[in-house]
Amino acid sequence: MSTTIEKPDTLKKSDTVENPESVEELNTVENNVIEQPNADQSEVPPLTVVPSDLEESVDSDLVEEVDVDALHERYIPEAKPKAQLSQAALERQEILDFFSPDRLAWKNVDWIVATWMIAMHIGAVAAFFFFSWQAVAVAVLLHWLTCSIGICMTYHRSLSHRSLNLKWPTKVIGTFFGVIAGEGGPLRWTATHRVHHGQSDQEGDPHSPLDDAWWSHLWWMMLKHPKRKDDLLFKHYVPDLAKDKTLVFFEKTFPLWLWGTGIAFLVFGGWEMLLWAFCFRTVVAYHSTWLVNSATHLWGYRNYETTDESRNLWWVAIAAYGEGWHNNHHAHPRLARAGHKKWELDPTWWTISFLRLIGQATDVDDRIPEASK
Numbered sequence: 152m153s154t155t156i157e158k159p160d161t162l163k164k165s166d167t168v169e170n171p172e173s174v175e176e177l178n179t180v181e182n183n184v185i186e187q188p189n190a191d192q193s194e195v196p197p198l199t200v201v202p203s204d205l206e207e208s209v210d211s212d213l214v215e216e217v218d219v220d221a222l223h224e225r226y227i228p229e230a231k232p233k234a235q236l237s238q239a240a241l242e243r244q245e246i247l248d249f250f251s252p253d254r255l256a257w258k259n260v261d262w263i264v265a266t267w268m269i270a271m272h273i274g275a276v277a278a279f280f281f282f283s284w285q286a287v288a289v290a291v292l293l294h295w296l297t298c299s300i301g302i303c304m305t306y307h308r309s310l311s312h313r314s315l316n317l318k319w320p321t322k323v324i325g326t327f328f329g330v331i332a333g334e335g336g337p338l339r340w341t342a343t344h345r346v347h348h349g350q351s352d353q354e355g356d357p358h359s360p361l362d363d364a365w366w367s368h369l370w371w372m373m374l375k376h377p378k379r380k381d382d383l384l385f386k387h388y389v390p391d392l393a394k395d396k397t398l399v400f401f402e403k404t405f406p407l408w409l410w411g412t413g414i415a416f417l418v419f420g421g422w423e424m425l426l427w428a429f430c431f432r433t434v435v436a437y438h439s440t441w442l443v444n445s446a447t448h449l450w451g452y453r454n455y456e457t458t459d460e461s462r463n464l465w466w467v468a469i470a471a472y473g474e475g476w477h478n479n480h481h482a483h484p485r486l487a488r489a490g491h492k493k494w495e496l497d498p499t500w501w502t503i504s505f506l507r508l509i510g511q512a513t514d515v516d517d518r519i520p521e522a523s524k
């Protein structure tokens with residue numbers, strides 16, 4: 152837990168320059184457009200707040216009230232005495248306090264998550280004693296389906312950032328593959344990710360390597376989730392998604408789908424299929440995703456000046472289907488493409504392009520900043 156990986160520069164949270172003036176700007180949404188103050192946006196035209204074509208299952212009245220972009224933008228808590236804070240500000244502070252590394256103590260450990268992680272890693276190592284090419288092939292296919300289609304495209308770019316709208320049945324299929332990636336239900340995942348964008352490398356960031364590299368990679372997930380924290384998290388960070396019946400259904404039932412696929416692999420494919428297509432595949436996908444939280448806030452190059460430590464790292468981009476171009480993403484979180492330069496290959500974007508061609512992806516924000524082309 153205390154092991155710290157050396158990082159290229161030693162910026163600490165306390166050194167990060169806050170810019171309250173731009174926060175003021177951020178909180179002022181005029182004419183249904185929003186500025187993105189943490190990057191040079193000069194070449195990117197203003198972004199509309201609400202996607203024009205929302206799924207039927209979303210309560211459209213509620214979504215119109217919600218400034219979706221502001222939910223994943225920089226948020227700096229008001230520096231006022233507690234007594235003077237509004238109820239909303241107090242609740243938001245409570246959420247940020249929840250993610251503090253200081254809370255990680257034995258009494259706060261989520262033992263279900265901890266046991267699950269240990270078991271999956273043991274299973275991944277055991278897979279080498281039950282080798283089968285067929286099981287490896289299924290594992291590779293499922294790695295792409297869960298990691299790229301489920302997490303990168305559906306949970307991240309579509310749900311968290313509204314970079315594209317997925318039509319039925321692709322939305323349900325994509326959410327299902329996100330669920331069986333084993334990274335939690337769609338609401339908690341997207342809400343936590345929006346907190347990350349709001350606080351990245353500041354107090355309240357759920358997984359900043361400025362706290363500790365291993366904390367950002369995996370220890371942060373060991374915190375128990377009290378119901379009140381999830382309620383506040385959903386209320387403040389995913390009010391648009393919490394009304395979506397499909398997502399609420401998967402949020403409530405995700406352990407059943409996860410366990411169900413594991414049991415199905417064992418029953419129909421035997422131990423080698425369980426160990427490769429379930430344990431090994433899931434563990435590799437875990438670390439692919441987790442490297443985006445840890446390595447791409449530590450190492451790599453920056454195309455944009457942002458107020459966080461996000462970086463572009465080619466080997467994480469390969470491991471995580473394009474998500475390693477993380478500085479591009481933090482600078483322009485609303486854009487559906489993570490790779491902005493020609494050589495910044497983005498396999499998840501290739502799938503999005505195909506889905507747009509066949510009419511399953513709409514409202515795709517396919518812009519890239521002029522200066523990056």
Ligand SMILES: [Zn+2]
Nearest residue numbers: 351461477481
């Ligand atoms: Zn990040």
Ligand SMILES: [Zn+2]
Nearest residue numbers: 311344480484
């Ligand atoms: Zn993001």
